[in-house]
Amino acid sequence: MKGLTKYVSGISIHNKIFIANLLIIVFFISSQSIFTNNISQKAIIEKAVNDSSRELVLIRNNLQTLLSTIEDYSKILASDYRLQNVLYNDLLLNNDSYAHKPVAGLSNLSMNKILSETISNIVEPNTKIKAVSILTANRQWVDVGFADNEYASRLFGDGDERADRFYLPVWTGLIRFKFRYEGEDNVFAVSKTVVHKDTGKTIGRVFLYVKEDVITSIYEEGKNHKGGQFYILDAEGSIISAKNKDLLYRKFDEAFSIAIPDFGQKDVSFTQTSGSKRMLVSTQRFTPLQWTIVSTIPIDEITLERKKINQLIIGIGAVCLLLALIVSFLLSRSITRPIFRLAKTMREIRTGKMQVRSAYQSRDEIGYLSDGFNNLMDRIEALMAENTEKQKTKAEIEFKLLQSQIKPHFFYNTVETIISLIKLNMGREAITAAQYMAEFYKVSLSNGNDIISIKDEMRLTASYLEIQQLRYVEYMAYTMEIDDEIMTYSIPKLTLQPLVENAIYHGLKMKSEKGFVRIGGRRVGEDVHIEIFDNGVGMREDQIQAMMTKERSGFGFRSVADRIRMLYGERYGPKVESEYDAFTKITIVLPLRRL
Incomplete structure (x- = not known):
């Protein structure tokens, strides 16, 4: 929030x-x-x-009409007097004593003709029935039409004995059936027991074959939405009628990932995702055969x-x-x-244009705000100028204080070193130390100039290091590698000496073995980079942060950083890199300016 x-x-x-x-x-x-x-x-x-x-x-309703029509044809065929006469004669000729003998009555061409004529009245093209098979009371299949009776015999065997008890037409589920001239096809078989009218005996059974396409034709011309489809499922949820014949015999929920709630119990309508589409699914129970009619319509088409x-x-x-x-x-x-x-106007001032003022003049509230803002900026500019002058004066005082601390301290230590060398009968070394001291003070005075050349700053630093090396020969060695290209550029006086002194006293002297100080300088673009590297004890991250913080940093480091930034801006000054117990490197960044 x-x-x-x-x-x-x-x-x-x-x-x-x-x-x-x-x-x-x-x-x-x-x-x-x-x-x-x-x-x-x-x-x-x-x-x-x-x-x-x-x-x-x-x-x-159309399916009910088709069902009734097919069943009526099965009843008509089963009650046809010619069919009953042929089947009854066959029953009499093939009693139990001769059950395994060939059926002489059916082998007779005249009888075969009678059956063919009887059956031909109710098959295509007169009706929607593809073919008919007849099973005699003696369990023999009669070959009188398009149906492959050997295939029927393997498929149905001796018929459905349970249906004989009711004498009603019985529908099978969807099956693959073979026809004599057209090969296999998907059909529904309707069987009806043939009962002799006079004797009441069961004399055979008729099988009517209805192609699945007949069922499909009922709904293929329907007004379902574009992309919608109809399916008919059996009691187990398998698809028994569809335009896409590849879906036949498959479980509906597996084919479309759609589970129908209360399947087989009541009619429902619901929406569910199938694949990448949202579908509207509606169902209608067809109770006579325990079938379910399903409609699927993509929601996108509906909407x-x-x-x-x-x-x-x-x-x-x-x-x-x-x-x-x-x-x-x-x-x-x-x-x-x-x-x-x-x-x-405020944004321009924020970029550093402190002299910019608001030009809006009006007596409304914004006008009063504009006048107040201009007055405020005038006051701020005056305070900034005053503060800048104070900071400059403070930095100069600190620099003078640094000089006043360095010179007497350095002078006293150097004189002590010369006296020690004389006592040790090292007159040559004592003279050398005196010469370096003279060189140091000659450059540090520099006619009162605070800005000197890098060449003079290096002479001053080299004199300081030579004297320190005489005093701490067991602690330190040094090298100076300065590109000649930068020697004529300017640098604030006594920039390097305080940092070199820190490297010796806080880096090398704390080390158990001899170390070295390396001073290097080069041009980098429009800047000068001077590095002071020592392999002393280094600093931890908290020590580096403490030294970079003004309130906690050493006087020499703070004075160097403040002087450089006051003279050249915030992007210039010393940068510290260090690894504890390994090294410390201070890089001084200066602008490329000549004297």
């Missing part, structure tokens, strides 16, 4: 007004669009559900009309939004333009 408040507070008033109006309009249009969309979608889906239910009822409504809403919303943007922009601009001009 704090982050959001911080972000909002950083937005200009102009944008706040503009965004507020924009959000109000967008919220209103979006709410209206969502509400309208939901209402229209609900109404369209309800309409689709009702239409689908009507279509399913129509299919169920196609809603898309046109949405396009209209979006168009109107876009026009309203555009008008709102224009009005909001003009209104916020007229209110915030003076504030924006004042803010622009």
